Amino acid sequence: MSIAAARKPAEFEAELQRYLFERSEEGRAVRVGEKEVSEQAAIVARYTGLFTRDQLDALRGEEDRATGDQRELLYRLRKTCEAGIIAAELAEREDALENALLSARVEWQGEQLPLRSAQAKLAVLTDYAEREQLGELQALRSAEFNDERLDLLRTGEELEADVTGEPDPVARIEDEKQISLRELERALADASGRATEAWERLRATWFERLLGPDRDEQPTSAHVAWMRRLSPLESTYTKERSVEVCMDTLRRLGFDLESDPNIRLDLEDRPQKSPRACVIASDPPKVVHLITRAQGGLHDYQAFLHEAGHALHYAGVDPALPYTFRKISRDHALTEIYSYIVEAISRVPEWHDHYFGAPENAEAPTFLEALLFRRYTAKLQFELGFWSDFPNGPAGDDYARRLTEATDIRYRADAYLSDMDAGFYSADYLRAWIRSAQLRTYLEREIGDDWWCNPKTGDHLRALWREGTKPSSEEIAARLGFEPLDTGPLIAELGG
Ligand SMILES: [Zn+2]
Numbered sequence: 001m002s003i004a005a006a007r008k009p010a011e012f013e014a015e016l017q018r019y020l021f022e023r024s025e026e027g028r029a030v031r032v033g034e035k036e037v038s039e040q041a042a043i044v045a046r047y048t049g050l051f052t053r054d055q056l057d058a059l060r061g062e063e064d065r066a067t068g069d070q071r072e073l074l075y076r077l078r079k080t081c082e083a084g085i086i087a088a089e090l091a092e093r094e095d096a097l098e099n100a101l102l103s104a105r106v107e108w109q110g111e112q113l114p115l116r117s118a119q120a121k122l123a124v125l126t127d128y129a130e131r132e133q134l135g136e137l138q139a140l141r142s143a144e145f146n147d148e149r150l151d152l153l154r155t156g157e158e159l160e161a162d163v164t165g166e167p168d169p170v171a172r173i174e175d176e177k178q179i180s181l182r183e184l185e186r187a188l189a190d191a192s193g194r195a196t197e198a199w200e201r202l203r204a205t206w207f208e209r210l211l212g213p214d215r216d217e218q219p220t221s222a223h224v225a226w227m228r229r230l231s232p233l234e235s236t237y238t239k240e241r242s243v244e245v246c247m248d249t250l251r252r253l254g255f256d257l258e259s260d261p262n263i264r265l266d267l268e269d270r271p272q273k274s275p276r277a278c279v280i281a282s283d284p285p286k287v288v289h290l291i292t293r294a295q296g297g298l299h300d301y302q303a304f305l306h307e308a309g310h311a312l313h314y315a316g317v318d319p320a321l322p323y324t325f326r327k328i329s330r331d332h333a334l335t336e337i338y339s340y341i342v343e344a345i346s347r348v349p350e351w352h353d354h355y356f357g358a359p360e361n362a363e364a365p366t367f368l369e370a371l372l373f374r375r376y377t378a379k380l381q382f383e384l385g386f387w388s389d390f391p392n393g394p395a396g397d398d399y400a401r402r403l404t405e406a407t408d409i410r411y412r413a414d415a416y417l418s419d420m421d422a423g424f425y426s427a428d429y430l431r432a433w434i435r436s437a438q439l440r441t442y443l444e445r446e447i448g449d450d451w452w453c454n455p456k457t458g459d460h461l462r463a464l465w466r467e468g469t470k471p472s473s474e475e476i477a478a479r480l481g482f483e484p485l486d487t488g489p490l491i492a493e494l495g496g
Helices: 009-031 039-048 053-065 068-103 115-122 129-145 146-164 169-177 181-194 196-211 220-226 241-254 300-315 323-327 334-347 349-356 359-388 396-407 422-446 449-453 457-465 474-482 488-493
Strands: 104-109 110-112 263-266 278-283 288-292
Touching: 009 039, 009 053, 009 068, 009 288, 039 068, 039 241, 053 068, 053 104, 068 115, 068 146, 068 323, 104 115, 104 129, 110 115, 115 129, 115 220, 129 220, 146 169, 169 181, 169 278, 169 396, 169 422, 181 196, 181 359, 181 422, 181 488, 196 220, 196 359, 220 359, 241 300, 241 349, 241 449, 263 300, 278 300, 278 334, 288 300, 300 334, 300 359, 300 457, 334 422, 334 457, 349 359, 349 422, 349 449, 359 396, 359 422, 359 488, 422 449, 422 457, 422 474, 449 457
Parallel strands: 263 288
Antiparallel strands: 104 110, 278 288
């Protein structure tokens, strides 16, 4: 096939829009329990012409000739094409691993539990010793797949190097994210250090409240899912009130989610529906799905607010932008700013007071925030070492040591591969942590302490959301008047 057979960029973009719409809608149908069988492969088969080396060469050629916004747009189309080629080559092996994981079982109290159900059960088992036992069984069974996981990483890395022409995985990601991962790591390690005293106070209180007095000095990671449920607060933060309270919270910012024509809400409780809340932006701004399934507890409220931030961002995109700038981004660091800032309302004492008469409860989500921040910082440090010298660099022992030191929770060396996100997603979350704290400080300065219930906050956010997926997280820092790596606001939020 010659280059002439490749599509022009506009044609590629239009077909990509149809492809991603079909994939998103199929994924949604399975996730919410409307369909029992996933037929993604059939969609991929219909669009094989999109992801070819000829198409990639054609896009690269156009990109080299372009300038300004058009060059950025073509860069994103090229990276999407690269990812499609790599995904197609790995699909069969990834499916095989996924299916093997789905059929893996652990024996638990006379029952054959699927691995995923064992993981889910860890969040609801009330007995400390039972969580320890099930956690151990689950981790050992999962670690049996480590050879295959590592093999897939190796193959994927070889393909990436070949398709992108960049052999260094860290340099490749830095180019895509337009940041230095090592500078980011240094700023985060410093912030983490400054907030350590506050962390130790929070840890002492909440380990005691969530795990009881008979816990180990350093509890294992088997208890993390349980801790995230904040079960002592469950009777206050009921399943029944979650939608009503969250809708009202958003209304006070000036957002009427229920009558937004672009947002399709699916809040029903159906047995086949995945309990994890999510947003599926099938075609922003016109088709954005917000899916939640309340389980009871403060976590429902946090998840709803988080996903509402994503949904409002995508549904608030300027429809006049080209498709690429409505849907495709270099990474996830931008949209996570907006989910984080809306979720941050669940850490405002006045919010807990207003709806539940319990301002002191704001400390619980602050504890979780600090725990997750420390965990992700350690994850980034481990991943940097791992990829800097792949496949000969530090592995499981380094992972366990770093995460354990950061969180005072005992992490397992053999979990380092199952806990690895593709493409340094950890760095995107961490940038969003820094940026959403800057945004909160900005809103407090511009609006006041009532930023969390003032419609002026809605006006500021709407202006940012119109820009779609186009700006980088670092460009947003400049708009807010901060240096990209200024962690002052974050440290203050973590109590440092
Ligand atoms: Zn998110």
